[in-house]
Amino acid sequence: MYNNVGGQPGVPRPPVNSQPTPFGNAFYGAGSGLIRGGLGAYGEKILGSSSEYVQSNISTYFSNPQYYFQVNDQYVRNKLKVVLFPFLHRGHWTRISEPVGGRLKYKPPVYDINAPDLxxxxxxxxxxxxxxxxxxxxxxxxxxxxxxxxxxxxxxxxxxxxxxxxxxxxxxxxxxxxxxxxxxxxxxxxxxxxxxxxxxxxxxxxxxxxxxxxxxxxxxxxxxxxxxxxxxxxxxxxxxxxxxxxxxxxxxxxxxxxxxxxxxxxxxxx
Known part of the structure; x- marks a missing residue:
């Protein structure tokens, strides 16, 4: 039905629309600030732990909130096609990974149609x-x-x-x-x-x-x-x-x- 947004692993491909959507910018600040700042400060107050320890554990469990809002118009259109008409999806269903700092990490939604977004x-x-x-x-x-x-x-x-x-x-x-x-x-x-x-x-x-x-x-x-x-x-x-x-x-x-x-x-x- 369409090509995967991310292409093949190991071959970088710039996003079609490099500017994030207005909603994306709003969620960047809100999601990151709430989870990393608010919950971290609350955990430090209740548990008496250091802010770095609490925030690092919250980040491990919730991953990086900003990752899930790295989308563009093309990704949104293609993702809706996959969700609403999965029978027409002719591409693969596996997520694309790339080596980052000696570890394999998944590419964000803007590069991979199979990546989850919020x-x-x-x-x-x-x-x-x-x-x-x-x-x-x-x-x-x-x-x-x-x-x-x-x-x-x-x-x-x-x-x-x-x-x-x-x-x-x-x-x-x-x-x-x-x-x-x-x-x-x-x-x-x-x-x-x-x-x-x-x-x-x-x-x-x-x-x-x-x-x-x-x-x-x-x-x-x-x-x-x-x-x-x-x-x-x-x-x-x-x-x-x-x-x-x-x-x-x-x-x-x-x-x-x-x-x-x-x-x-x-x-x-x-």
């Missing part, structure tokens, strides 16, 4: 909340309290998706060194399909019943491909039967999750 999940989540509020308004049920509950419902769905991916790797004996923000990024991509499904219901109510199963299937396929080629590479031992069972679990879990999040109503529990 720009698309955050934008999709915000769009989902806005569309959900607009849908409630058309039903005559909008209220600030209902919108707050839908916001919490979306966050809870995101958390459940991340917990599913993280626990799948844990049950396979995967390395705990996998950055937590990788799971957050992969789990947040579900809101891209949900936005189109909710928008379809707003424009034509019956289209929801075609769009929801389609994007549910696409998200399941995307996560299976990603977990199989990217995250399961961290697993120490290979057990094909356990791999296949957990991959099927991840795929089938998208149906109840999408159905729950796609049901825009005042009662957010159903």
């Amino acid at each position: 720009y698309i999940p955050f934008m999709a989540f915000g769009t989902y909340v806005v569309l959900a509020g607009f849908s409630l308004g058309l039903q005559g049920k909008f209220s600030p309290e209902a919108l707050n509950w839908l916001f919490i419902k979306g966050l809870l769905g995101w958390f459940l998706q991340v917990a599913l991916l993280k626990s799948s790797l844990f049950f396979l004996g995967g390395s705990s060194d996998a950055p937590f923000l990788d799971f957050v990024a992969y789990g947040g991509y579900c809101f891209t399909g949900l936005c189109f499904a909710v928008l379809g219901r707003i424009l034509w109510n019956y289209s929801y019943y075609f769009l929801m199963p389609w994007f549910c299937l696409c998200m399941g396929t995307f996560l299976v491909k990603t977990m199989k080629r990217v995250l399961f590479a961290e697993v120490r031992s290979y057990d094909s039967s356990r791999h296949h069972i957990l991959l099927l679990l991840i795929a089938f879990a998208q149906l109840p999750l999408f159905t729950w999040l796609g049901n825009i109503s005042v009662n957010w529990l159903i």
Whole structure:
């Protein structure tokens, strides 16, 4: 469908758009300042440890927040194609690595279409909340309290998706060194399909019943491909039967999750 943004390993290729997006600049300062500064200072106060020790451990667990916002317009377009239409992706699913300081590190999203990012999940989540509020308004049920509950419902769905991916790797004996923000990024991509499904219901109510199963299937396929080629590479031992069972679990879990999040109503529990 398109060429991988990063090209082949070992052959540097400059990004098409060297200037980061405005949203990216905003998240650079906010994400880095909160995680490295705020949480580090809080940990130092509570635990009595040095600021360097606390911040280094937080950085190890959360990786580098700025990495996940190094995107450009071309990456966003191509990534949306991979997430929404994974069947059309003809490239490989493995991430591109490069030697940095004697160690192999993954290239940022702007150079690699298979790298996880947080720009698309955050934008999709915000769009989902806005569309959900607009849908409630058309039903005559909008209220600030209902919108707050839908916001919490979306966050809870995101958390459940991340917990599913993280626990799948844990049950396979995967390395705990996998950055937590990788799971957050992969789990947040579900809101891209949900936005189109909710928008379809707003424009034509019956289209929801075609769009929801389609994007549910696409998200399941995307996560299976990603977990199989990217995250399961961290697993120490290979057990094909356990791999296949957990991959099927991840795929089938998208149906109840999408159905729950796609049901825009005042009662957010159903």
